[in-house]
Amino acid sequence: MPDWIDRVLYPRPAEDRVHATRTPLADTPCPSCGGSHVSRYPIANHLGPRITITCQDCLHVLAIERPRAEDMWPPYRAVAYDWDPSPAERAARTLMHHRNGGERA
Numbered sequence: 001m002p003d004w005i006d007r008v009l010y011p012r013p014a015e016d017r018v019h020a021t022r023t024p025l026a027d028t029p030c031p032s033c034g035g036s037h038v039s040r041y042p043i044a045n046h047l048g049p050r051i052t053i054t055c056q057d058c059l060h061v062l063a064i065e066r067p068r069a070e071d072m073w074p075p076y077r078a079v080a081y082d083w084d085p086s087p088a089e090r091a092a093r094t095l096m097h098h099r100n101g102g103e104r105a
Contacts, residue, residue, distance in 0.1 A: 030055035
């Protein structure tokens with residue numbers, strides 16, 4: 001079965017509370033406080049779903065990155081999320097940009 005099918009047939013959570021798993025990064029020290037409790041975990045960001053690498057001692061954010069397919073974040077992400085846009089979609093985005101005050105060709 002293809003890997004993408006897991007995004008479409010995501011099972012109902014068995015736990016009463018859904019939580020994000022924080023993966024410790026033991027070999028990454030915090031540049032702000034020097035602490036060793038740095039973790040990588042998913043967040044909901046104003047730019048969309050992201051993965052953050054954050055110090056758990058001082059909450060300094062070391063990095064925010066786009067999730068990879070193996071991160072399974074967000075759990076209900078569309079199958080076509082990472083696909084390149086079609087020529088029609090690119091044209092519509094360009095037209096919308098021009099209508100909203102962007103540069104005119």
